Amino acid sequence: MSIVRLTLDGKSVELDTSANSSLLRAMRDAGHTRAQGACEQGECGSCLVRIDGIVQNSCLVPAAICDDATVETVASLINQDLADAFVKHGAVQCGFCTPGFVIAAEAALASATELTHESVRERLAGNICRCTGYHAIIEAVLEVSQLRRSSTR
């Protein structure tokens, strides 16, 4: 085991980890449970985090290579307008996939390109939800996209 020191949502934390442990497992073993774990093979997106500015699956990153990294979870990355839209559209049911969807959606919303129904689907293709059926999530993201564009005009 070795100790990895990183910044997690603005706080310095130490994770006790082995070479084989993903960042996801190391975080959750230490009680930091904002990233969810499900498939652990990069298919479901429930473990999304941003590491040094890049959105990625925390299940596919060894914790050992994250020394000195800046890691952000949904707690750092969600904006109120998206939270409101998720509630308004019923884009949350059991909530398990929500942190991952929010991170993928915020990354899509931050991109320069104008979002369409199709591009939102494409941007969220790596996140799996087993209860809402995606429609409500896509509607929520599209609404925020329009809101943010009209407010910056």
Next chain:
Amino acid sequence: MGTTTSPTNVEDALEALASGARVINGGTDIMVPINDGRDNVESWLNLRKVKSLHHIEKSGEGLRIGAGVTFATIETELADVAPALAQAASTVGSRQIRNVATIGGNVASASPAGDSLLPLLVYDAQVELTSLRGTRSIALNEFFVGPKRTVREFDELLTAITINDLRGSQHFAKVGTRNAMVISICSICARLDHERGTARVSAGSVAPTPVLISSAEKALLSPQGSAEFSRLVVEASSPISDHRATAEYRRHALGILAERVHRKLWQETR
């Protein structure tokens, strides 16, 4: 105890590699069996901080793509100069996978289904391998020796992919169970350079390695040759049945993709 080395230059990386550390950059492939308990790593050689591996250099009609360049970068930055490679890159996994997954990892992993390998084959790409003993360049076509097996020696680092000539119309296509996030059931890439009268075609997931199909080049050069082209591509394939598809389905789908790609390339060149 496990150790992690995070060098900032290739020389330091080569030292760590020679001592037996496991190379990681994106990690999207290597971590799956580890999470599953089917693989075990003692020490990591983390390439994420080796800046020189993350550059694309354009030279004449060609390119030098650092092994650490991600598919997200290729998808956007090479859409005009290497359209088939950009198309293939855009079909790799999800956005979050493409944000970190690298072309060097795709080549070194040598999966018969590796998406970027098909365009690189039709570009006659070379693989640059660097070790403490020196640097050598090998044709990608000679790099793969079997499923997930290459001629790379354990102390060699795949540092770049080089391409001399990207000219010609080109197209990549693959079949999977979804429109996104799929490992290909079968895939094809073709390049047609009218002016020079050259053609290349490659196929994936239909043989132990991604393959160049030279027997179909002549049919690709003929505007009326789509049926013949399709037949020759299928004839050159040797797919197996597995959990993703049967060999019969793979041959069927490959034939259809071949016909479509032939038609598309000739439409573009008119």
